[in-house]
Amino acid sequence: MISIKGLTKSFDSLEVLKGIDLEVGKGKVVVVIGPSGSGKTTFLRCVNILETPTDGKISIGEQEIDFSRKVSSRQISSFRRLTGMVFQSYNLFPHMTAIENVMEGPVTVKKEAKQKAAEKAEYFLSKVGLADKMKHYPFQLSGGQQQRVGIARALAMEPQVMLFDEPTSALDPELVGEVLKVMKDLATEGMTMMVVTHEMRFAEEAADEVIFMADGLIIERGKPEEIFSQPKAERTRQFLRLIQ
């Protein structure tokens, strides 16, 4: 489904990603963990091309982008539509109600009829448990509710892959569960997902594969039970000790 080869990213002289290779099968859930500064968020943002990789190839389904050549903005836009992104700070559009947030992509980008987009938005908002909050503006919603609108907004574009960048890190502890539940439901339904998170419980329960990143490289990867109970690399052991 997703195939990433030799992905690198430098900011000026600072090399943040030093060559990442990864395959994610259709319907698989990959959780990326690692210390801050390991490049995991940059990695995820590269898959959505919010950061343009310096070099490497990414393919999703049939489409491939090769960053060793010049990439046009049209290419980037069409590639981005394959992925849905959920941000740490939600980034909902504050001047639009929940339903307008979810309709915005289908109406503006896909040029769908408003009526049809509204029906679809209602469906996705109900799916994330917000059927009764559709007319609310983001400031009238809790963090957990806002993040669920963010998930619905990404789903409404019907992406082939969902990317989550620390989706629960900005939330109060009691609101984390409701967002993780929506994510687990998505995983169960067979959505292909890449999740950067510190929620190890989520990784244990929902991930097909856990990737440990440090210093811009993938240090170790494996099934969650392998990574969490018998990590091979010293760097992984160190990290897991620190967070437990």
Place this chain on the structure above:
Amino acid sequence: MYLNSIFADPDRTARLIDIAQSSLEPLLKGAIFYTIPLTLITFVCGIILAVLTALARISHIKLLQMIARIYVSAIRGTPLLVQLFILFYGLPTVGITLDPWPSAIIGFSLNIGAYASEIIRASILSIPKGQWEAGYSIGMSYRQALTRIVLPQATRVSIPPLSNTFISLVKDTSLASLILVTEMFRRAQEIATTNYEFLLLYTEAALIYWVICFLLSLVQGRLEMRFDRYVSR
């Protein structure tokens, strides 16, 4: 002294009231047919120019940035009156003769364009980068993210400072009297030179400006309320 002379002399009082009444119509006509249209037209043209200038300033194209910078610097660095004089009295020397009305529209629009561009640029920059990214993440182009996501929010931020600019513009249009536009203040001058009641006529003009600006500040309040519906207070 002046007040004394008015109230001591009933004939003079009657004369002043008469002048005040008879001059009200030409002054209001000056306001309605010149001051207000000049303000509205130049504000609209100026804002369009300002948005383009602000976008040029934040673009990644060096040449555009530089043109915008020089334009803003030149307009902000020279007096409005001097700009108007160059347009109206100066340009004929090189064969470009403009009537008072087009000179005024060009001069004021260029002026508003420069000042408002800084407000609009700051308002656009005040919108968090995450808003652009959220737009891009659902497949939007630069233009879509700008017009659907960023500008609507930047508009809200820019209403108070732009209202300031607008209100200043109402008053600055009085400078057009010096390039022969028969707007309200020029009419006041013309009437005053026939009856020598300078204090009365200029005060009358001042009051009309004040009323216009007061009404505008009410509109500003309404606009702010409308745009604040999506922020918590």
